[in-house]
Amino acid sequence: xxxxxxxxxxxxxxxxxxxxxxxxxxxxxxxxxxxxxxxxxxxxxxxxxxxxxxxxxxxxxxxxxxxxxxxxxxxxxxxxxxxxxxxxxxxxxxxxxxxxxxxxxxxxxxxxxxxxxxxxxxxxxxxxxxxxxxxxxxxxxxxxxxxxxxxxxxxxxxxxxxxxxxxxxxxxxxxxxxxxxxxxxxxxxxxxxxxxxxxxxxxxxxxxxxxxxxxxxxxxxxxxxxxxxxxxxxxxxxxxxxxxxxxxxxxxxxxxxxxxxxxxxxxxxxxxxxxxxxxxxxxxxxxxxxxxxxxxxxxxxxxxxxxxxxxxxxxxxxxxxxxxxxxxxxxxxxxxxxxxxxxxxxxxxxxxxxxxxxxxxxxxxxxxxxxxxxxxxxxxxxxxxxxxxxxxxxxxxxxxxxxxxxxxxxxxxxxxxxxxxxxxxxxxxxxxxxxxxxxxxxxxxxxxxxxx
Amino acid sequence: xxxxxxxxxxxxxxxxxxxxxxxxxxxxxxxxxxxxxxxxxxxxxxxxxxxxxxxxxxxxxxxxxxxxxxxxxxxxxxxxxxxxxxxxxxxxxxxxxxxxxxxxxxxxxxxxxxxxxxxxxxxxxxxxxxxxxxxxxxxxxxxxxxxxxxxxxxxxxxxxxxxxxxxxxxxxxxxxxxxxxxxxxxxxxxxxxxxxxxxxxxxxxxxxxxxxxxxxxxxxxxxxxxxxxxxxxxxxxxxxxxxxxxxxxxxxxxxxxxxxxxxxxxxxxxxxxxxxxxxxxxxxxxxxxxxxxxxxxxxxxxxxxxxxxxxxxxxxxxxxxxxxxxxxxxxxxxxxxxxxxxxxxxxxxxxxxxxxxxxxxxxxxxxxxxxxxxxxxxxxxxxxxxxxxxxxxxxxxxxxxxxxxxxxxxxxxxxxxxxxxxxxxxxxxxxxxxxxxxxxxxxxxxxxxxxx
Numbered sequence: 039x040x041x042x043x044x045x046x047x048x049x050x051x052x053x054x055x056x057x058x059x060x061x062x063x064x065x066x067x068x069x070x071x072x073x074x075x076x077x078x079x080x081x082x083x084x085x086x087x088x089x090x091x092x093x094x095x096x097x098x099x100x101x102x103x104x105x106x107x108x109x110x111x112x113x114x115x116x117x118x119x120x121x122x123x124x125x126x127x128x129x130x131x132x133x134x135x136x137x138x139x140x141x142x143x144x145x146x147x148x149x150x151x152x153x154x155x156x157x158x159x160x161x162x163x164x165x166x167x168x169x170x171x172x173x174x175x176x177x178x179x180x181x182x183x184x185x186x187x188x189x190x191x192x193x194x195x196x197x198x199x200x201x202x203x204x205x206x207x208x209x210x211x212x213x214x215x216x217x218x219x220x221x222x223x224x225x226x227x228x229x230x231x232x233x234x235x236x237x238x239x240x241x242x243x244x245x246x247x248x249x250x251x252x253x254x255x256x257x258x259x260x261x262x263x264x265x266x267x268x269x270x271x272x273x274x275x276x277x278x279x280x281x282x283x284x285x286x287x288x289x290x291x292x293x294x295x296x297x298x299x300x301x302x303x304x305x306x307x308x309x310x311x312x313x314x315x316x317x318x319x320x321x322x323x324x325x326x327x328x329x330x331x332x333x334x335x336x337x338x339x340x341x342x343x344x345x346x347x348x349x350x351x352x353x354x355x356x357x358x359x360x361x362x363x364x365x366x367x368x369x370x371x372x373x374x375x376x377x378x379x380x381x382x383x384x385x386x387x388x389x390x391x392x393x394x395x396x397x398x399x400x401x402x403x404x405x406x407x408x409x410x411x412x413x414x415x416x417x418x419x420x421x422x423x424x425x426x427x428x429x430x431x432x433x434x435x436x437x438x439x440x441x442x443x444x445x446x447x448x449x450x451x452x453x454x455x456x457x458x459x460x461x462x463x464x465x466x467x468x469x470x471x472x473x474x475x476x477x478x479x480x481x482x483x484x485x486x487x488x489x490x
Numbered sequence: 491x492x493x494x495x496x497x498x499x500x501x502x503x504x505x506x507x508x509x510x511x512x513x514x515x516x517x518x519x520x521x522x523x524x525x526x527x528x529x530x531x532x533x534x535x536x537x538x539x540x541x542x543x544x545x546x547x548x549x550x551x552x553x554x555x556x557x558x559x560x561x562x563x564x565x566x567x568x569x570x571x572x573x574x575x576x577x578x579x580x581x582x583x584x585x586x587x588x589x590x591x592x593x594x595x596x597x598x599x600x601x602x603x604x605x606x607x608x609x610x611x612x613x614x615x616x617x618x619x620x621x622x623x624x625x626x627x628x629x630x631x632x633x634x635x636x637x638x639x640x641x642x643x644x645x646x647x648x649x650x651x652x653x654x655x656x657x658x659x660x661x662x663x664x665x666x667x668x669x670x671x672x673x674x675x676x677x678x679x680x681x682x683x684x685x686x687x688x689x690x691x692x693x694x695x696x697x698x699x700x701x702x703x704x705x706x707x708x709x710x711x712x713x714x715x716x717x718x719x720x721x722x723x724x725x726x727x728x729x730x731x732x733x734x735x736x737x738x739x740x741x742x743x744x745x746x747x748x749x750x751x752x753x754x755x756x757x758x759x760x761x762x763x764x765x766x767x768x769x770x771x772x773x774x775x776x777x778x779x780x781x782x783x784x785x786x787x788x789x790x791x792x793x794x795x796x797x798x799x800x801x802x803x804x805x806x807x808x809x810x811x812x813x814x815x816x817x818x819x820x821x822x823x824x825x826x827x828x829x830x831x832x833x834x835x836x837x838x839x840x841x842x843x844x845x846x847x848x849x850x851x852x853x854x855x856x857x858x859x860x861x862x863x864x865x866x867x868x869x870x871x872x873x874x875x876x877x878x879x880x881x882x883x884x885x886x887x888x889x890x891x892x893x894x895x896x897x898x899x900x901x902x903x904x905x906x907x908x909x910x911x912x913x914x915x916x917x918x919x920x921x922x923x924x925x926x927x928x929x930x931x932x933x934x935x936x937x938x939x940x941x942x
């Protein structure tokens with residue numbers, strides 16, 4: 039009998055996260071203070087984050103225990119399932135074996151609650167009852183609202199205005215979990231008011247929404263801020279994905295030749311590959327290929343310069359060393375809202391620089407085509423973000439068909455697309471187009487990088 | 491360690507469906523020919539269904555094997571998980587134990603593909619390449635489109651016009667799986683044209699959409715018809731839910747005192763309870779309480795007369811003995827679109843008549859309130875239909891709190907509500923109201939029942 043699904047027993051769920059900082063061949067360039075340009079210390083972050091998360095951000099401990107209370111929430115939907123894509127393999131007529139780790143069965147339908155739940159927990163534990171955040175496509179705001187409901191926290195979400203308009207149902211999901219969602223730019227903050235004065239019709243951006251959420255958190259003692267991607271502690275929490283995958287693959291005596299995932303801030307994919315990249319760093323799997331897939335319309339890793347930049351538009355966040363399209367970046371209106379961030383997790387950028395992972399950019403029409411093929415074979419209608427990874431997976435599987443190699447491909451499937459059907463509607467109606475990101479904007483970004 | 495989820499190993503998935511017709515204490519009243527009023531035979535149904543399904547409709551074999559090809563599709567998402575609702579129990583401060591069997595992890599997000607996949611398979615096997623159907627809220631049309639993609643069938647879906655307008659994304663889901671979805675009433679059929687002539691703005695009804703789909707299937711040799719609920723073979727396919735539940739509860743040495751589910755045509759809930767009702771029929775569990783929950787705005791089981799009625803508006807389907815609000819019923823615009831059918835599965839009606847199950851009606855505001863409580867504790871945002879069952883579950887759990895009894899409640903959770911956020915939006919905005927179904931309409935239905 040063919041087996042379609044591989045999932046750990048609840049008791050086998052990993053009880054620690056994996057911290058790549060313990061195993062990097064070269065240390066990660068430190069974040070710098072936006073005012074002084076000097077490496078930041080824990081106190082600099084204290085207005086924004088609980089001390090437990092600040093410690094995780096800087097820790098070099100290899101394994102960090104998952105609190106019992108967080109495990110109990112995880113177990114509402116975790117461990118998640120590793121699927122064998124038998125029907126897709128057959129449709130592609132490929133000798134490749136395709137596995138996908140599916141995060142779409144969580145309450146909001148994506149990987150995001152893996153860190154949202156942890157962040158809500160640590161805030162609550164340190165006496166914080168209110169968290170601000172930003173959201174692009176709405177996945178992160180939903181996940182944090184859900185996490186807020188779990189621990190009784192008030193959640194305020196600044197949602198990029200264009201997404202707020204295009205995706206009203208994401209807002210309603212947040213409200214169902216008790217979250218408060220408003221469009222950014224908003225009149226609630228200086229950053230928002232400045233932008234509205236400059237351009238009342240500004241569609242917003244993730245960078246601006248971050249500025250607003252950070253500003254409010256800094257200005258209020260009862261309020262912290264939470265970020266859904268990019269930071270080390272976020273990637274740390276997401277490693278539950280890769281740890282589960284590795285364990286269940288060991289049980290069936292498999293190991294991937296290629297790991298593929300989509301990257302916006304990078305957390306879902308890093309969560310999957312970090313426990314595997316360890317094997318590459320330590321020389322056990324020198325040929326392991328790890329492909330970060332980003333949109334061609336937002337080609338951070340493939341075309342952006344590498345340097346220190348702010349995480350937000352207003353320059354309130356620490357400077358992080360990363361590939362970046364510039365903190366003033368306003369993304370083209372592609373439908374993969376979760377992939378439209380100007381920067382990228384410093385850990386991923388560092389690994390790319392070290393040659394341990396690679397990057398690829400995909401145009402949106404090709405990603406939707408791949409997503410439809412996936413839906414018609416594997417059933418799942420995927421988020422537009424995930425379709426980027428599916429595109430690359432299908433391409434790698436077709437290369438195997440050509441070469442006759444039976445490679446094992448592991449796809450990180452970050453979530454379902456049930457709340458993104460407007461994007462599919464536009465695709466079927468022929469209303470979507472591909473965007474070639476202009477070279478002069480890349481050069482502009484390079485010039486605009488803060489001098490440190 | 492508390493366990494949150496109970497799920498069979500893939501190899502333990504039941505390989506046969508359970509057929510209640512083998513175990514009924516009194517035989518089910520037969521369906522009658524709409525023209526002659528005499529019991530129908532297999533040939534009468536041949537223009538609509540493949541012979542394998544007609545045989546299942548009438549079979550008294552206790553277990554019917556699930557074809558290997560259908561099992562292979564099931565295993566994309568099955569076995570599904572039985573959850574222990576620890577957090578909801580705690581929030582309600584109840585000594586009751588609440589379990590819920592969750593069908594929302596299927597590709598379209600509900601129980602519907604359990605039968606859609608089987609029906610598509612049997613049609614394909616008998617050389618049919620095209621199926622028509624109707625859909626209300628869109629769950630069924632989505633599921634059949636998905637099933638069509640699995641076996642390469644063309645699917646045409648008549649969608650109740652008001653839902654077609656209110657839920658454009660459901661149509662897009664169908665199209666993503668390759669289905670063709672049009673609003674009903676449509677100009678494609680006589681039934682549709684007649685209605686449009688009478689009332690060009692007719693919002694449609696499930697009964698009318700059935701008429702259209704049946705008419706087209708009868709008129710074309712290459713086309714069959716498929717129904718997503720009500721019929722015996724549909725309930726049969728859904729018993730995979732109850733068989734899995736029973737098996738996994740045996741493994742943890744549990745048995746429900748109360749089973750609760752929502753009913754529109756009745757298939758999701760019958761699929762859960764039928765393998766359990768067997769124990770009641772055979773005297774092993776005389777006190778087992780089985781509660782069918784319907785909307786107060788469409789009170790088929792709780793207030794409708796019991797008699798022979800058509801399944802559709804035009805009177806094309808066989809007459810079935812059931813509780814009914816009359817085949818001319820136009821439902822109030824409540825948001826639980828899947829529960830707005832005028833009739834009910836004859837098997838459920840028969841069991842209700844025999845006193846083996848009971849029925850309860852819930853108003854919509856209370857069901858949304860229950861759904862929000864569920865979401866904030868168990869994470870899952872549920873379909874408005876499912877919220878009816880959640881309402882009754884919470885009420886039963888609160889009764890336990892009062893009485894101090896630690897009953898075991900089993901909730902049939904038919905699907906997630908990610909595509910139904912417009913309903914939640916209306917609820918939060920205070921735009922929803924409760925409908926008291928008028929007594930004179932009940933009396934009208936009674937008078938209009940066809941004489942047989």
